[in-house]
Amino acid sequence: MNSSIQLELFVNRVMEELEKKLSESPREPMIDHSSTETVHASDPDVVTVKVPQPKWKEGLTELIESTPARIGVWRTGTRPLTKEMLKFRCDHAAAIDSIYGEVNANLLDRLGLFAVETRYGNTENYLKRPDMGRIVTEAGVATLRQACKPKPQVQIVVSDGLSANAIDSNLSDVYPSLLDSVDAYGLTAGTPFFVKGGRVAVMDHIGELLEPEVLVLLIGERPGLVSSKSMSAYMCYRPRNGTVESDRTVISNIHPGGTPPVEAGAYIGTLVLKMLERKASGIHLDV
Amino acid sequence: MDPSWITSTGIDIGTSTTKMIVSRLKLARTSSALSLPRYEIAERQLLYASAIYNTPLKGDDEIDAVRLWDIVSDEFGKAGISKGDLKTGAVIITGETATKANAGKIVHLLADRSGDFVVATAGADLEALLAGKGAGADRRSNGTKGAVANIDIGGGTANAAIFQRGKPIGTVTFRVGGRLIRIDGNGTILQVSSSLRPWLEASGYRLEEGMSITYVDLKKICQSLCRTMLDYMSGIAIPSKDETVRALLLGKPLLEVPRLEECMVSGGIGRLMNERAPLTLSETAIHNDIGPLLAHALKEALANYPFRWVKADETVRATVIGAGTQSMIISGATVHLDPKLLPLRNLPVLKLEITQNLLDHPVNLEDFFAETMRSGANLYDTEASPPFALALSGMPILGYSSLQLISEYIVLSFSRYFPECGVIAVICESDFAQALGQALQRRIGPRKKVICIDQVRVEHGDYIDMGEPISGIMIPVVVKTLAFQSRVEVTGSFEPDDEGTR
Numbered sequence: 132m133n134s135s136i137q138l139e140l141f142v143n144r145v146m147e148e149l150e151k152k153l154s155e156s157p158r159e160p161m162i163d164h165s166s167t168e169t170v171h172a173s174d175p176d177v178v179t180v181k182v183p184q185p186k187w188k189e190g191l192t193e194l195i196e197s198t199p200a201r202i203g204v205w206r207t208g209t210r211p212l213t214k215e216m217l218k219f220r221c222d223h224a225a226a227i228d229s230i231y232g233e234v235n236a237n238l239l240d241r242l243g244l245f246a247v248e249t250r251y252g253n254t255e256n257y258l259k260r261p262d263m264g265r266i267v268t269e270a271g272v273a274t275l276r277q278a279c280k281p282k283p284q285v286q287i288v289v290s291d292g293l294s295a296n297a298i299d300s301n302l303s304d305v306y307p308s309l310l311d312s313v314d315a316y317g318l319t320a321g322t323p324f325f326v327k328g329g330r331v332a333v334m335d336h337i338g339e340l341l342e343p344e345v346l347v348l349l350i351g352e353r354p355g356l357v358s359s360k361s362m363s364a365y366m367c368y369r370p371r372n373g374t375v376e377s378d379r380t381v382i383s384n385i386h387p388g389g390t391p392p393v394e395a396g397a398y399i400g401t402l403v404l405k406m407l408e409r410k411a412s413g414i415h416l417d418v
Numbered sequence: 419m420d421p422s423w424i425t426s427t428g429i430d431i432g433t434s435t436t437k438m439i440v441s442r443l444k445l446a447r448t449s450s451a452l453s454l455p456r457y458e459i460a461e462r463q464l465l466y467a468s469a470i471y472n473t474p475l476k477g478d479d480e481i482d483a484v485r486l487w488d489i490v491s492d493e494f495g496k497a498g499i500s501k502g503d504l505k506t507g508a509v510i511i512t513g514e515t516a517t518k519a520n521a522g523k524i525v526h527l528l529a530d531r532s533g534d535f536v537v538a539t540a541g542a543d544l545e546a547l548l549a550g551k552g553a554g555a556d557r558r559s560n561g562t563k564g565a566v567a568n569i570d571i572g573g574g575t576a577n578a579a580i581f582q583r584g585k586p587i588g589t590v591t592f593r594v595g596g597r598l599i600r601i602d603g604n605g606t607i608l609q610v611s612s613s614l615r616p617w618l619e620a621s622g623y624r625l626e627e628g629m630s631i632t633y634v635d636l637k638k639i640c641q642s643l644c645r646t647m648l649d650y651m652s653g654i655a656i657p658s659k660d661e662t663v664r665a666l667l668l669g670k671p672l673l674e675v676p677r678l679e680e681c682m683v684s685g686g687i688g689r690l691m692n693e694r695a696p697l698t699l700s701e702t703a704i705h706n707d708i709g710p711l712l713a714h715a716l717k718e719a720l721a722n723y724p725f726r727w728v729k730a731d732e733t734v735r736a737t738v739i740g741a742g743t744q745s746m747i748i749s750g751a752t753v754h755l756d757p758k759l760l761p762l763r764n765l766p767v768l769k770l771e772i773t774q775n776l777l778d779h780p781v782n783l784e785d786f787f788a789e790t791m792r793s794g795a796n797l798y799d800t801e802a803s804p805p806f807a808l809a810l811s812g813m814p815i816l817g818y819s820s821l822q823l824i825s826e827y828i829v830l831s832f833s834r835y836f837p838e839c840g841v842i843a844v845i846c847e848s849d850f851a852q853a854l855g856q857a858l859q860r861r862i863g864p865r866k867k868v869i870c871i872d873q874v875r876v877e878h879g880d881y882i883d884m885g886e887p888i889s890g891i892m893i894p895v896v897v898k899t900l901a902f903q904s905r906v907e908v909t910g911s912f913e914p915d916d917e918g919t920r
Contacts, residue, residue: 190563315860382452391454393821394752394853397855
């Protein structure tokens with residue numbers, strides 16, 4: 132008991148000293164905790180070399196530019212700098228937040244997407260029972276039967292999957308671009324909607340219900356430490372129960388630092404057209 | 419998709435020699451199956467290199483078209499390829515030959531006869547770049563910290579290209595060449611090119627036709643010539659302070675002379691550097707010029723500078739190999755166009771830089787496009803389809819609404835200044851051509867056509883050629899780069915209030 136009080140006192144003193152030091156050097160603001168945005172939105176074009184007096188600055192810059200991984204972040208003694216450690220923790224927290232987050236309802240309204248749910252129940256269960264994220268609830272099934280145009284040529288579905296953040300960040304760029312592309316190719320899209328708590332293979336259940344020629348599922352990817360906003364587009368020609376993974380085509384890593392969202396939207400339309408022309412998807416579609 | 423190979427040619431018509439090569443280029447997908455498709459030239463193989471011919475001339479200022487075509491068609495025959503086999507390539511006319519009366523006509527004729535997408539090029543800067551790539555200076559610079567220069571020295575000019583970490587950072591041309599002074603085996607001066615006279619005067623040398631010169635004196639001139647050039651390349655001599663440097667530079671100097679780590683020499687002089695040094699006037703004058711002596715004076719001089727001299731991968735064939743293997747690039751694979759409109763040749767580039775500031779102020783953005791189209795209408799034929807290629811750079815990532823805004827203003831301003839045009843061509847630096855293309859098409863209507871390609875970097879004043887799609891999706895593109903130096907002046911930032919004063 133006694134020793135733990137001592138430790139607390141010690142930590143407090145260290146923090147006080149640190150704060151004093153930080154206030155002496157106001158040139159570098161601490162990470163703004165109010166928004167994870169400041170951490171992620173650091174302009175990818177501007178590379179700051181954190182290594183003091185690098186032997187070869189241009190070479191180091193080139194290496195840092197070549198990867199989004201945390202390289203060349205410098206150290207103090209054998210440990211990372213507090214700022215880097217906090218940034219790492221912050222990115223990790225953002226990843227967790229996007230799993231537990233919810234898609235902005237206004238965004239769905241604005242894009243005219245109504246929502247149904249899978250049998251995921253809650254996020255804890257969603258993580259433990261992927262199978263339950265592959266089936267739409269009975270209420271959802273009834274809604275889809277009533278609201279959706281059956282046997283559409285192209286069915287577009289949006290789901291939060293493992294990152295609500297991904298949908299919030301990219302849907303307003305990818306979705307209209309995809310609609311334009313579908314339209315430009317003279318294809319017709321069915322009634323679009325949002326599935327809460329969806330897994331990729333929810334495509335099969337929806338396929339059984341609505342019998343689309345091609346289904347496009349825009350879904351949040353498993354968040355990583357580089358981006359928690361990455362979205363995938365899974366596409367399948369006539370998805371039905373028993374469809375295997377290799378029948379699906381995917382464009383992944385859709386976010387401003389990866390596959391460019393608007394271009395992805397336009398290209399998904401091209402892939403849909405090819406699937407309709409060749410009546411195939413996944414490994415059976417040569418692109 | 420399996421990699422596909424295409425056949426390419428390069429033809430170099432230089433001051434003293436003409437040569438051609440046939441190569442094949444491997445086009446392969448470089449992006450993963452989960453990404454947007456992207457194709458690049460993954461491999462370049464030299465299939466055939468012709469003999470080196472003297473450039474056929476008719477009199478002093480005309481190229482002999484008939485004999486030139488005989489040489490080229492004969493070599494195509496030896497290489498075993500016909501016109502239909504060639505998918506791409508470049509004919510380049512270099513050095514003083516480019517100043518001959520019929521040079522432009524010849525090079526276009528040759529390009530047309532050689533294949534559908536064989537392009538005609540000229541220009542000292544492009545020549546320097548192609549030679550530098552053919553000599554391997556760009557690849558070499560990937561392995562060095564400092565910059566690597568290649569100086570391609572032929573009969574009439576020396577074209578230097580400087581690369582840093584694989585990227586070209588500057589080109590410069592000197593009036594240095596093996597045939598600028600012609601002599602016979604006894605030391606009688608047969609001819610002194612007018613191109614060299616300013617430098618000779620500035621350096622205090624008097625050379626006249628008919629004069630006799632000793633081996634020692636001629637060697638001194640060659641050494642002095644090399645010193646002037648290398649003093650400039652190493653940053654020792656500055657043109658504004660040194661008359662001899664000014665007299666030796668052809669065209670503009672480099673904006674900034676970078677610190678060179680290595681230097682290589684290609685061209686005819688590069689080859690002669692690898693041969694035995696001439697010890698007498700008669701050994702020097704084997705081609706009735708100073709070439710061999712200049713080469714060895716250069717080799718000796720290079721030892722006195724802080725950069726390393728390294729052997730070029732190719733010497734006399736550097737430019738032609740560069741032309742045959744390095745002139746083509748592949749556009750991004752997600753594009754918007756009608757293949758029937760291709761190929762397109764010699765489209766001038768009008769460049770626009772889109773900034774966040776412009777996107778935040780749509781009124782300025784609208785003015786910006788209108789002003790650009792207006793200047794385009796003054797410069798180019800408003801009835802050509804397309805009259806020019808609009809190049810967009812600046813924003814690596816655009817949102818859907820920004821893209822719509824941009825396409826709206828492009829269509830508005832284009833329709834206003836080019837009402838008769840049936841085709842609009844847009845080149846994006848970043849990957850959004852398909853999305854922008856479909857947005858443009860929606861607005862411009864079905865009667866007009868849109869060509870929109872991306873991931874091609876062009877500059878204001880460049881010319882661009884686009885070939886027919888290879889395997890349906892790869893658009894071959896040749897960018898005919900003009901001077902590096904002129905770029906800064908013409909791509910300056912946009913100032914809306916500037917209109918009246920221009």
